[in-house]
Amino acid sequence: MQRYFVKQPLKIQAELQLSKEDSHHLIRVMRTDIGQDVEVVDLDGKVFIAEVLKSGSIATLRTKEDITKSVELPVDITIACGISKGDKNEQIIKRGTEMGAKHFIFFESRYSVARWSEPKVEKKLKRLREIAKGAAEQSHRQLIPTVVFIKAPALFETTIEHRMVAYEESAKQDEHANFKSLLLQLKAGDQLLAVFGPEGGFAEEEIQEFTEHQFVLAGLGPRILRAETAPMYLLSAVSYQFELK
Amino acid sequence: MQRYFVKQPLKIQAELQLSKEDSHHLIRVMRTDIGQDVEVVDLDGKVFIAEVLKSGSIATLRTKEDITKSVELPVDITIACGISKGDKNEQIIKRGTEMGAKHFIFFESRYSVARWSEPKVEKKLKRLREIAKGAAEQSHRQLIPTVVFIKAPALFETTIEHRMVAYEESAKQDEHANFKSLLLQLKAGDQLLAVFGPEGGFAEEEIQEFTEHQFVLAGLGPRILRAETAPMYLLSAVSYQFELK
Structure with missing residues (x-):
């Protein structure tokens, strides 16, 4: 219906x-x-x-x-993505909404191929918010996820305690423990801020800044995931961990 | 590289x-x-x-x-999907390859909106196999997943022991245990055949046939996932369960 x-x-x-x-x-x-x-x-x-x-x-x-019946993830997930080219940002919103994300943040980072000029930002956000609304209706969510755009350093001012960066280099170095151990620390009602790079990945200095601000670097398995696929992996894993018995 | x-x-x-x-x-x-x-x-x-x-x-x-280093999922996953409209089949191959599927099967089911006429099948498969190859190269897989097209009843002749149908109605009826308990039975080297409906879902008689052929009906969380999203959920969960510690 x-x-x-x-x-x-x-x-x-x-x-x-x-x-x-x-x-x-x-x-x-x-x-x-x-x-x-x-x-x-x-x-x-x-x-x-x-x-x-x-x-x-x-x-x-x-x-x-x-007929209220909760279909929301028991933990609040904020997906923060370096802006990508083409329709990838829209894909992230569409699938991420379907999979239960509560908030989306887009930010410009060093290696972002795409740039959002100031006059374009409001138009881009309007479009992404419409997509979030449509996806929330279709997937029978109980809320419409929020979508905002920030400058990258604003991420470091987050008050969310549990925070991570999905980091490909971690995966390559056989780091397969941080993500699961982070999830196992979460309990219902907790928030998780998960940061994903743009297509070009993060610069080393950016990664260092994230670690200085208590972001955990976590690999999401041994295969290389595209910028728009990695958030789906995370959200599926959160659902699997918390919603399936 | x-x-x-x-x-x-x-x-x-x-x-x-x-x-x-x-x-x-x-x-x-x-x-x-x-x-x-x-x-x-x-x-x-x-x-x-x-x-x-x-x-x-x-x-x-x-x-x-x-420089061989295994990046393949420790269990062999076959993703069998009712054919969908538009570029959804391609999306399934692209993302599913990225996420580690080993085989893809497409089949026509009762409520498939899309139909592949006999002369079209080879052309469709050729295209999908090219996409699998490209995605395998890009995501640094060690093999190119296979892609085949079958008539739905051929699914029942499978020799794969572990078999399931992702079933939305299960999720609606608060069935949240079958998928995880199926995964927990698998060990390295095992095969899993996971069947997904087309956009229109399965007919009740089809579901009954699947259960008669020892397919487990399993919900993938409480939200409604699109035909092309559900396989991604499954593959992420398999990776989370078997590859992260």
């Missing part, structure tokens, strides 16, 4: 209106009729079955049943 | 010739000069540094050093 996010708390038998864009999607794209049901997620991540009462440019719905 | 696969066993100080296509890639695309080094993987998965001796339409190389 199609799912829409609304920016207000809801309860049963509450009337609500969808945004103009979502109304258009509901009525024009999905061709939903009055009397049909859709899913609505409220500000707190609660999920309701809601009936369409009025269509038109703004659709009105009424919640009927609370 | 660029890597090429050859279809013969090699030893140190052996002279060899690349295929016409690989020679073109080495000389024209990568602009490699005589005297420069590349990596060559032989029929047995051994990896050598080799020096370019002659260029031209067929390049001649001489192996200098054996």
Whole structure:
């Protein structure tokens, strides 16, 4: 069933209106009729079955049943990526949202082939946020992941205690223990900041700066993963560790 | 360093010739000069540094050093997917090769939106095999995964002992134990056949047939994964379980 996010708390038998864009999607794209049901997620991540009462440019719905069931990862994962070329950033958002990431950070690093000029940043972010929203709806998430852009040094100001850099050189040097031991330290509700390089990887000085700021360097297995694949490995492993029994 | 696969066993100080296509890639695309080094993987998965001796339409190389280091998953994973639309099959091969799959099987199932007509099959397979080769070179695999197309019932004739179907309905019904317990039964050298539905999922009768043929139904976490994402989850989890300590 199609799912829409609304920016207000809801309860049963509450009337609500969808945004103009979502109304258009509901009525024009999905061709939903009055009397049909859709899913609505409220500000707190609660999920309701809601009936369409009025269509038109703004659709009105009424919640009927609370069907909330947690599908969020028990640990909050922030995926921070050096910006990549082409559609790789979009791929990261799309698949990463599907796989349960809570926040995405993009940053420019020394070897980033792609650069986002100041005037372009807002447009890029708008597009990436739309993708996060669409992916969250499709994969039935209870929240829409956030997407921000920062200058690389701002990463060092993080207050997140558990932090790591996915580092290819670690993998090459047969470092296969840091990632798992980091995950085993996490408990439900904890946050993890995981940093991934752009296609060109990190400069040695950057890696040194990360270690000075208590980032753990961790290899993700012996094969070389692309910039857009490594975050998927991490998120899958987190789900496997925490959600499967 | 660029890597090429050859279809013969090699030893140190052996002279060899690349295929016409690989020679073109080495000389024209990568602009490699005589005297420069590349990596060559032989029929047995051994990896050598080799020096370019002659260029031209067929390049001649001489192996200098054996740098074999295993980067293959300790268990052999066969990814069998209902054929999907668009570039999803290609995505599965590309990322799945990066993540260590050994064999890919595509099959038509009841709800496959895409169909491969008989005359198209060879062309499709040729393309997918080229993608597997390119991805294996780029991700520094020691083998090129195989790609085949079969009619769905042929899956039931498999001789692979450990077999599963990634089943969304299992996940919805809070089945979170089967996949991990299957992985924990595997030991190095074992094979696992993991079957994934097309975009439209499997019909109930198909699922019943799978269970009649001793396929375990396993959920891959509580979120809904796309057809092309679910194999990535599985391969990451296998690596996390077997390669990280």
